[in-house]
Amino acid sequence: MDTSSYSQDSPSLAEDREPGLRRGEGASRGSATPEDSDEDLYRGAEDIEEERKNRDKTVVSRLWEGVSVSASVDLLSYSDREWRGNTTKSVLIKKGYRLVAQRFGRLCKVRGDNYCALRATLFQILSQSQRLPPRLRDMEIQSSLQADRHLIGQWKFPFGNRKSSTTQGTMAQLHVYLDLLRDRWTAAVQSSPAEREVLVQQVFQGQEEEFGLLEAVKYLMLRTASEIHGLLEMETQEVPDFSWLLFARDSSSSPQALFRNHLSHVGFSGGLEQVEMCLLGFSVEHRLQVYRLYKADSQEFLTYYPSEQKADWPCLPLITEDDRHYNVPVE
Template identity: 30%
Template structure:
């Protein structure tokens, strides 16, 4: 009985109507064509993407190589420019510092430590002298002055200008070389007659001519005694190499008017002079 039913079912499945068979075949062929088209387009798209990527990859490699090379050159150029700028800055600093007549103020003891590093007898004396200035005379800072034959004149004039000290009336005359006569009669003649400037002594009938010559050549050698009289200022000088002697602190000129302003100088050898800065702290 069961076998008969199976045979009937199989016959019913196999014996389909002709239109239905054609419909199924048509659907199957369409599905097959669709799958083939999908595979074709998928392969085509993959192939196109692969070809495009190969071209883009080459360009990207070229671009990345160019960017890496450019970055390397930029870093080298930046390092070179930085070194050049640093060298130029140091050169200008040295040039500017060399051309300065009076430098900015620096700490007195720090300046001493840089200038006198050894343990020689002279170095110990200078260190003791600087400490004496710092603690007993309240000299806290120093303005270094260019070391040449003009250092005393530069130091004196700098303080006159910076402190607003008026020049004496005779300096407002039109012809400065004719002023020794007026200066002689206004201050007395003893200081000129008795004054010697190197091997030259200002005595005799040609004293004014010699004094004029002295003023003309003042830029080559400066004598603080004459400078104090000419500018009408009291010049106090701390002579460090004379430490622990009566000549450690001297004034030029020794005789001066009470209304004269006072300025200070500092020297280690009586040849080069600097400006001491006095600060009295509370």
């Protein structure tokens, strides 16, 4: 893969390597003079990893209260309210919102925790998707979980494991949530617009069902990564372009390392990196169409995850100001 061309319609390799873009979807937007975080620039990998483990341990086990995706608001009014200053960055972000407003008039705010990329994607799936992807439709859940049992023994749930702390208990709990994801997705596809709106509102209430669905999506990512890695090892099968970058990182050279160093922390102490956004889109068999507002003056303003065009894969639009936090544009 020629990484030098992996830019215009795809994630920036340089930014995947910038420490400030790797973690912390929940980082605040800032006020009229927002500044980019450089907290990781002068610390070693061991220090960063130790801090992340400590944050995982201190994550609250209680569930959030209230809606986690707000009702839609006027997009340009939101932009004017949130970015009142005339700094270089404020002007750029507001320009990005004006460009988005050429297609979308409204915006739904997504709760700013470390699940927000998964949450915004799931919200768009349940709101817009017209079909259950073959990967989920045809998945024999018990067999898949059994194949991945060596990967999921240390799975963490934000609300604790209701069944047990054993690998078997984790598998049973993931089975429940995967069944629920299949049921909710199928119901959304088969619903009228009014029924679909009610279903979406019921899911995104910050309760266990919502977090269980997010963990199920995370498992789909792990299962997909395992499948892709197997194809890479065969060396005779075609794989998506992002696979080479995903498994070229020292921290995710195998599915086990990907889970241990990245996916297991999503929702707790970190969000998704850009290459993992590619994996997310590939796993749910939709292209994530992301408007990156801080790139409004560049060809990377509109980025697709994954970058490869799939003829029968619809797009799910998302919007981000900083590649950390994601909201949902609405027509």
